[in-house]
Amino acid sequence: MNIFEEYINKITALILKNQKFLKLENLNKFKGIVVESPPSEFNFDLSCNAGLVLGKMNKINPIALANKIKDLILKNLKDFENIEIAGPGFLNLKLTNQSLILNINKILESKETYGKKNSNSTYNIEFVSANPTGPMHVGHCRGAIYGDVLANLLKFNGNKVTKEYYINDFGNQINNFAKSVFLRIREIKYNEKFISKENLYPGEYIIEIAKKIIDSYKSENFNNFDQSLKLVKTESLKHSMNLIKLDLKRLGIEHDNFFSETKLIENKLVDKAMSYLKKNNYVEEGFLEPPKGEIDKNWKKTKRLIFKSTLFGDDTDRAMQKNDGSWTYFANDVGYHMDKVNRNYKYLINVLGADHTGYVKRITAAVSALSKNKTKLNCKVCQLVKLYKNGKPFKMSKRAGDFISAQDLLNEVNKDSIRFMMLNRSNDVELDFDFDKVLEKSKDNPVFYVQYSFARINSLFKTLNKKLNDEIILDSKSFMLNDNEINILRKVFEWPKIIETASSKYEPHKIPYYLYELATLFHSYWSKGNEDQSFKFIENGKIKRIETLAIIVLVATVIQRGMNILGVSLPEKM
C-alpha cells in the first residue's frame, strides 16, 4: 500500500467525474499531478498540486480552482477532516482519525511487504567482475555492494533477478598472471630469484597461490613455462577466484551465475554474435581513424571487422579484431551480451567502476544492435572511493602492489558498516571512506544510529514482555496521536515512495538516508521522556497508550525492511 498513490487515484477520479463543473477542458491525463507529503511546518498529512497543474493547463486561477476541488473532496470523500489552500495553490489535507487508523492497520497487516512496489519483471545485474588476477581491492567493494543491494531491492518488489559475474579469464593479462605464479613456483621450488618486471604481478598473494599449487602437484617439475602454462593457469585462476568469492562472502554477497570468458570463446558465442551483426550490416570490414588521445605506436591502419556503433549513439565505430585478427576484448563482451540478450531478460544492468566510463556507450550500443532495441542495457557507474585514515588521504598504487585489499578493509571494519557507508552516497559522486569514522559508535556513524533505534525498540518490548508482531487493536473512539507520533507516522507513509524511486532509478542510496531520518524522529520522541515524565511510554510495566505501541511497531517494521534490503544486520541488543 502506498498512501499517496491511493489518494491521487481517488482525487483524480473525483476531478474527472466533475470535469464540467470545474470547467476543465484539458486534463492531459493528469500529467504532473501528485500527492506528496507537505513540508513539515504545515502540519498536514498530504498535499496535492492539482489546482496548480490543472489551473495552468486550463488558464484558470490556481487558488480558485483549488478551492473548488477542496469543496468537492470534502463533500465526496470522507477521509479528511480539514483541507487548506496554501501558497500558490496547494491543497493541504489532514486525514480523519478514522482514516489514520485504517492506514495504520493496513501497514500492520502488510508487515513483511510494506513498501513493496509490485512488479514481476526479469533482471540481470552484472557486477564486480573484478579481474581474476588477484583479490578484490577496496574500490571493487563499492560496485559489489551497490549491485547486491540493487538486486535485493528489485527482488523485494517481486522481480526475478540474476546476479552475474563475468570472469575475464582470457587474454594476455591472465597469461602474465600465470607467468607470475610460475616464476614464484620456481622461486620456492628451485630458489630462482623472482625479478619483478613490468607485466608481472608482484603481490604477496601470488606466493600463496604458488605454494598451494606446489602442494597439490608434488610430482610436477615446472621446468618449462609453455608446458606448465595450462596447469598453472587453471589452478591459479581457481585459487584467485576463491579469494574473490571469499571476500564477497564476507561482504555478504553471493552471485547466482559466474560466466567465463574462456568458455564463451570455446562455445563460439563471439562468432555467432558476429555473424548475426554482419547479417544485419552492423559489422563490416573497414578502416578506423587513429585514436585521438595518446599516440599509440602499435596502432596500424589495416582492414579489419568494425562494429558500426555510431548507428546506436556511440562517438566512434569500434574495432572487433586486433592486428593479428583475433577478437578484441570488446568483441568478446559483445558475444557475452548476445548470450544475455538470448536469455530473455527484460532488463540488463551493468555495474561499472569509474575507470570504465568510456566503455558505456559502446556496450550499450552493442546491446541495442543485438536485440534490435528490444533489450535495454543500463550501465551504472560507481565513482571512486577515496580512502582516509586519521583524516588523511590514503593512497593506493596497484603497480607497487600496495593497494588496500577488501580483506584489509574487512579485517578492520565489519561488513555492516562497510555496506551502509558505501551506500550512503549516490553512486555517481566520489565517496570518502574514513577507516576511523566508520568504527565510531556515535551519531557520526549512521549505521550505529539506525541499529541503535532498533535496539531501543526491542528493549522496550522486552520491558513490556511483548513481541513486535503481537496484535495491536486501535480504538477509534479514544484514538489520538501526539505531535511526535504523527510526524513519525507521516515519515512511515513515505516509505513506499522511497522504495519506488530507489528501484526505478537504481538509486539504493535513498534507503540509508531515509532510515537515518526515521531513526532521528524516533530517537527524538524517545528522548522526550527524559525531559518530561509524561512522555515516558511505559508506566507500571505497561504501555500508557496503545497508539504509541502501534507507531513504534511501524518504525521497527520499516527499519527491518530497509536494513534487510541493505543487507545490514539489526542486533536486538547493543
Next chain:
RNA sequence: GCGCCCUUAGCUCAGUUGGAUAGAGCAUCGGUUUUCUAAACCGAGGGUCGUAGGUUCGAAUCCUUCAGGGCGCGCCA
C-alpha cells in the same frame, strides 16, 4: 580535442518527472541523565545552490555560455 560525472553552509553531502521560507551530519557555541539503552536528545549561529544568460505564474532542478575539479578516451583487459 572529445565523452561521462561533479560544483548547494567552514567541511562531507541530500534534494533534478520545475513548486511553498533550500535540508541533514560534522565542526563551533550553549544546555539535558534518580525513572523505557545519553551509542541519545534540545537550542544557536552559518547560504549569491560555481558564473552569465534564457524558458515561465514559479528554477538548485530544464536549455545555452563560460569557469573549476574528477574519471576516461586502443587494434589493453
